[in-house]
Amino acid sequence: MDRNSWIGLALIVGVMFFWSYLTKPTPEETAERQKVQDSLIQVQKDRAQKQILLDQEMANNPSITNSGANSDSIVKSQLGDFSSFASGERKFYTVENNLMKIRFLNQGGRVYSVELKNYKKFDGTPLILFDGDSTEFGLNFFAQNRSIATNQLFFEMEKGSDNLVVSDKPETMAFILKLAEGQHIEYVYTISPDTYHVDFDINFLGMNNLISANTGNIALQWKSFISSLEKGRKWEESNTTIIYKFNEADIDKLSETSDEANENLNTPLKWISYKQQFFNVALIADGAFSNASVKLEKELTNPNYLKQFSSEISLPYNSKANESIPMSFYFGPNHYQTLKKLDVDLEEVVTLGRNIIRWINVGVVIPLFNWLGKFIGNYGVIILVLTIIIKLVLFPFTYKSYISTAKMKVLKPEVDKLSEKFPKPEDAMKKQQATMALYKKVGVSPLGGCLPMLFQMPILFAMFRFFPNSIELRQESFLWAQDLSSYDAVIHLPFTVPLGFGDHISLWCLLMTIVNVVYLKFNDQMSMSNNQIPGMKLMMYMMPVMMLFWFNSYASALSYYYFLSLLITIIQTWLIRKTVSDEEVLAKLKAAQANKKVAPKSKWQTRLEEMAKQKGYQLPKK
Structure with a gap:
């Protein structure tokens, strides 16, 4: 790569950084935006606080709730026999096992919040999956020709205690x-010990006389604001969505990248998951939900939340005198083995790629990663050992690729002679055919160096999916990287660089880029020609720069893996180069040519010869 190419590359990068600096908001604009955002948040808090105070005042002051027959009659007309549950005192109850702490609220009889004991938010505070004041969960149905929503009704605790600890049963x-x-x-x-799984049953007794007999289904309304839990908000946001499994085993999801998405699911469902990057809350049917509609909206006003999810789920209801609808919750991490134990395909929420990519991760990478974790306590060292094992397994492909490239290199003088023999553009077909004949004569395939590399591509893509979504790496440190599941910012910029670069510089990503350039330079020295088209060479060196932009906000574990992989490849290639000389390769080619029997023509060569004959070209004699 000559000096002009380097200057051009530097100018491109410089222009992008300069443009980012020019377009960054001024301190006044930033302050104004923050002021607007803070005011919106305060309005939401004020509304919530007023509602709480109003509920408490109504519960504590009978003169308000019973101020007259007019108030009672309004509530009675709206709720009928359910009017006695319209007001009350909010009470909280706590149940915890060794993995999570669940708070229940009597208003709605619902799960108010869930804290995962073994995990923390990125800032070190307790990890609360969801907050009850930002969540709705309850039945909607018609009774006595009235619309009833249980989310706001006050239930009575029938069984349990204020603070319940689950230990051995x-x-x-x-x-x-x-x-x-x-x-x-x-x-x-x-709630059972040692699990994130909670059984949930809705029981109806004698309600067939109240709930409309022709209902067929009862609607379950589930809404939740999804909290931001990780350091890299953009990456977390792009991995937060609603995933659902149809009862016939198909799994689908709403678009993670859309600001708004919705879907009417008109076939039975097994489960619906509110999935984040490393955690999910799932509602699982014991049999099947009749149907559902799901919706997500990106949260634009409150920085504490990523998106708002909502689902309206149809529960099968047969209007019996005694009827039960069994289901269950999962409140926990996106840990593949943990989810797989539930045996409902909930492990599919873990983003591990599709088809062969997922097979590699599930069948090879995860078992090997977990096996290494039994003996090695540091995940940075585990990634190092994992990379070495993968590169050793792939070494035969690396060796074959090198030998193929070396063969092409030693044949270059012969190819140059053919170029001199057929210099005219109209002789391109003759030159191509003569070149193929030369390769066939000495037993060299032009694709010999590419095919071994293609076999390695699925593993590269598998790693691309595995590391950013491996909860084992979450908040695990290695050297300067404080969290291997997120970017390792060593420099924070006063502006945001576009194309996904962000407002920081990740050191592992920078090191990966440097090693990538060294690798390209190393390969360039071994290529057949030193006279490549300047534009092509510039494009070749632009790829590491583009990867710097793409990977700067990705998991540092991924950049670290690619850094190690490239470094080991350079070492392997250097060792092969030291043990295999060009003279030795050429001697083997000549020996193979001398001992080679006449082989049948390949389909590719036959096709070239037919094309040449059709154009009236005379084929070279052997």
Whole structure:
């Protein structure tokens, strides 16, 4: 790569950085945006606080709730027999096992929040999967010709305690809306030790006389604001979506990159998952949900949240006197083995690629990674050993690729003679055919150096999927990288560089880029020609620069792996080069040519000869 190419490359990068600096917002604009954002957040907080105070005031001051027959009659007309549950005192109940702490709220009889004990947010605070005030969960149905929503009704705790610890056996929390003796709606939660899985049953007793008989289904409304839990918000946002599994085994999802997406799912479903980069909350049917509609919206006002998810799920209801709808929750990490144990294909929420890429990750990478983890305590060292093992397995392909390139290199003088023999553009077909005849004569395939590399591509793509989505690497440090699942920012910029670069510089990504350039330079020295087209050479060296932009905000573990992989490839190639000389390769070619029997023509050569004959070219004599 000559000086002009380097200057051109530097100018391109410089212009991009300069443009980013020019277009960055001024401190006044930043302050104004923050002011608007803070005001919106404050309005939301004020509204929520006013509602809480109003609920408390109504619960504590009977003169408000019972100020007159007019107020009672309005509530009675709206809720009918459910009007007695419209007001009450908000009470919280806690159940915890060794993995999570669940808070229940009597208003709605629902799970208010879930804390995962073994994980923290990126800032070191407790990891709360969702906050109850930003979540809705309840039944919507018609009873006595009225629309009833249980999310705001006050349940009574039927079974459990204020603080329940699950140690050696499952424990139950039950909440009930008891309209009369033998007539109620009951929510039953069963929490077991050593699991993120919670059984959830909705029981109806004697409700067939109240709930419309022709309903067929009861709607379950589930809304939630998805909290930001990781350091790299953009990457986390692009891995946050609603994933769902149809009862016939097909799995689909809403677009992660859309600001708004929705889907009407008109066939039975097995589960719906509110999935984030490393965690998910899933509602799993014991049998199947009848159908559902799902929707996501990107959250633009509150920086604490990524997106808003909502689902309206149809639960099968047969209007029986005694009826139960069993289902369950999963509140936990996107850990492949943990999810697989549930045996409902929930492990599919872990982004590991598709087809052969996923097969490599599931069948090879994850078992090998976990096996190494039994003996090595540092994940940076595990990645190093994993890379060495992979490169040793792929070494035969690397060796074959080198030998093929070396053969092409030693044949270059012969190819140059053919170029001199057929200098005219109209002789291009003759030159091509003569070149192919030469390769066939000495037993060299032009694709010999490419095919071995193609076999390695699935592994490269598998690593691209594995490292950014491996929860084992989350908040694990190595050298200067504090979190291998996120970028390792060693320099923070006062502006944001476009094309995904961000407002920081990742050192592992920078080192990967440098080694990539060295690798290209090393390969360039071994290529057949030193007179490549300048534009092509510039494009070749532009690729590492583009990778710098693409990978700068990716998981540092991925950049670290590619850095190691390229470095080991350089070492392997250097060792092969030291042990295999061009003279030795040429001697083997001549020996093979002397001992070679006349082989049948390949389809490619036959086709070239036919094309040449059709154009009236005279074929060279052997």
